[in-house]
Amino acid sequence: MSNNLLAGVRAVIFDMDGLMLDTERMAQSAWQTAGAERNYDFPAHVYLQAVGRTKSDTERLFKDAFGPEFPFDALYARKQELFYAMLEAEPIPTKPGLFELLDRIDGRGWPKRWPPPRPAHWRSKS
Numbered sequence: 493m494s495n496n497l498l499a500g501v502r503a504v505i506f507d508m509d510g511l512m513l514d515t516e517r518m519a520q521s522a523w524q525t526a527g528a529e530r531n532y533d534f535p536a537h538v539y540l541q542a543v544g545r546t547k548s549d550t551e552r553l554f555k556d557a558f559g560p561e562f563p564f565d566a567l568y569a570r571k572q573e574l575f576y577a578m579l580e581a582e583p584i585p586t587k588p589g590l591f592e593l594l595d596r597i598d599g600r601g602w603p604k605r606w607p608p609p610r611p612a613h614w615r616s617k618s
Contacts, residue, residue, distance in 0.1 A: 504597050506606040514585040516543055522574035526567045532558060 506512055520539045527534040538557045542550040551564045597604055 498600075501600075501602060503603040503605060506604065512587060512590055512606070514587050518578050518584070519571070519575055522571045522578065523567075525574050526570040529570065530563065530567060532562070532567070 520534075520536070523539055524534045538554070541553050541557075545553065547568070551568075554564055555562045594604065
């Protein structure tokens with residue numbers, strides 16, 4: 493990035509979920525498992541349309557993809573169970589390049605901020 497673009501930077505604010513921590517793959521796996529339990533195949537292109545969307549947007553997208561009878565509430569609840577079980581069982585992977593980026597930000601002397609901490613089982617152990 494050119495120095496002209498960086499000249500006005502005073503601080504860097506991060507969103508941890510999906511930017512710093514790679515929760516998206518875990519959520520995709522949970523949706524795929526929940527869907528498979530009810531005989532729904534979750535192709536990547538369907539899931540990827542929902543990344544970063546609200547729950548109601550996701551429901552609309554999935555019902556468009558799978559039909560109006562798609563049991564969104566039941567599958568969402570199951571996806572949440574599976575997702576939180578994964579969080580308890582393994583550390584959340586960090587996004588590639590995260591630590592290098594943080595080092596570069598430190599090297600420029602910019603303050604870093606992110607949302608308040610989430611529960612302990614959301615924190616990365618890597």
